Amino acid sequence: MKKSELIFIPLPQTGHLTSTFMLAKRLINLDRRISTITILCMKLPFAPNADAYLASLTASEPRIRHISLPEVQHTPTDETDDFLDSVDKNIPSIKKTIKDLVSSSSESHVLVLDFFCVRMIDIACSENIPCYIFMTANLAYLGFLKYLPERHRLTPSEFDLSSGERELSIPVFLNKVPASVIPRGVFNKLYYKTFVNIGQRLHEARGILVNSFSDAEPHAAEHFSRGGGNYPRVYPIGPVLDLTGLTKTEPPSAQYEEMMKWLDEQPDSSVLLLCFGSMGVFSASQIKQIAHALELVGVRFIWAIRTNTAGDGDPHEPLPEGFADRTMGRGIVCSWAPQVDILAHKATGGFVSHCGWNSIQESLWYGVPIATWPMYAEQQLNAFEMVKELGLAVEIRLDYVADGDNATPEIVSAGEIATAVKEMSAMARKALGDGGSSMVATIDFIRDVLGDQF
Incomplete structure (x- = not known):
């Protein structure tokens, strides 16, 4: 039986780390062909305790390990930097780490990136391994990111409420979306480019795992289930939550x-x-x-x-x-x-x-x-x-x-x-029970990665 190692790269923020760990637990419990799930932890200025938190989560899970990446020098951001600059500074060390993991094992490897780490898709391409995205947000937000490059082709500039663009027709929503409720970053020229880039690069993934379930967002789920174009397959696998206290790192006070x-x-x-x-x-x-x-x-x-x-x-x-x-x-x-x-x-x-x-x-x-x-x-x-x-x-x-x-x-x-x-x-x-939509989507993902012998 051929074994595989999955390599996860989350944003080192508590909510993202918790969701990543809980998804990793689900996957290893479902299929023994996943020998190991390795979670790479970046050291970022806004998340000084992430490494210790992740270490505490993985300590009792022999098939889930975490690798602490070396700290990189972070200079104060200037007007030419975007909010992913500190993430991108980790790309060289991540590339080396993944190269070492792939070359040191005969197992097949799969890369699963946090959606904020989409620029690391290039690493998967250089190592010739499949790459998936994990959306810790919902289907509606994925639909918004999908919409941004489409809008950009028609209106190649940041959003501006004074321009009259007050209601948006975003396909994953039944209703028109007021521009006043979309993330404020897209009203800023620099951050707008970052969001558009994320939306563009999502197309390059083999598939997108989403922390939501079809009944929670039926219109958005139906939109993505239709497929079309060259958009990756979307797997609504949620809710991915810690409901049993597995991620509690301290005894009750x-x-x-x-x-x-x-x-x-x-x-x-x-x-x-x-x-x-x-x-x-x-x-x-x-x-x-x-x-x-x-x-x-x-x-x-x-x-x-x-x-x-x-x-x-x-x-x-x-x-x-x-x-x-x-x-x-x-x-x-x-x-x-x-x-x-x-x-x-x-x-x-x-x-x-x-x-x-x-x-x-x-x-x-x-x-x-x-x-x-x-x-x-x-x-x-x-x-x-x-x-x-x-x-x-x-x-x-x-x-x-x-x-x-x-x-x-x-x-x-x-x-x-x-x-x-x-x-x-x-x-x-x-959705998470036997035969439920999210469990079926999770199994479909495993089959796409490892083959049909589930």
Whole structure:
């Protein structure tokens, strides 16, 4: 039986690393012909702890190993650099590492790149090995990246709201997409070129794995299933999530135990979780507005507040005077919340989210309705899809600028959406079951890589 080694190159950001590791686990558990999955970890300025995190994940998995790449010199970016410059600086060392892996083994090799690493497709070509892309985002975002080069052929310049291009006809969406909800980078000349380049280079991959499932995005899934042109085959294999705590690297803290005990004491579906991701930082005035809304509504809540990206600030400092006393017993304020465990708890009835795709899928998996509060990157587009396309979330705000000073956020209760989310939860589980759409797509990918003897 011929063995194969898969080489993964993720962006060294926590969400990307977690999804990559969980996908690797699924693949090795499905087919013994995959002897090893090797994950290469870049050292980038914005991810100083990535290497240690990945090492902790792979330590107990003998068939998944990680290789720490040498640190490269990163000079401050200037106006000629794009946001992938620090990734590209790793290409020489990655090329050497892959060359060594391929030459030192008689096994066949396959390269799986994070979609932010598409420029490394050239390495696969030089080593004559197949190359796939792993989209940690969703089908809609892949469709947006596919659309960009098509638009660029007609309008070869960055987006500009003042030009009248206010609504976009993107094939993977049923509705016209407001230009105000697409990633802000495409309004910048330099970053626009980067996004277009990513969209162009995706065509060169042999296939694209997407962390989503067909029932979650039926119109987009149907669009890609039709194929056409020279676009690679798309495999919707999601949700790829850590739902069992495999990626927890530390034992439960006293704060965690206290939080879960408090949840155990609350009525079913009565607690609102407010959590905005590792980069979700609010100003003091925004925090006061949210606090005011929580007091007005009177809902039970767990609220994770980050006053800086390091997450080491005091979450209580920016709160209005007396807020803790007035909400004592019905709310918890913290700097970090165990999001998956809270969403899984029967007491949780709603989730105010920044709309990162992993967070959305976790919420759908556990059937918790979402109120959207997108903040950066593709989160605006995710929120638009959830609210307008799929009817799976309620809208708190869809404008991009997170000012929050002129309006009090509205916490909305919507029975129809709650029902739809519960139904989607069942569909997500079905997708990953035997014969489910995502499991079939995963097996199809393995067959494409290794052959039909599954």
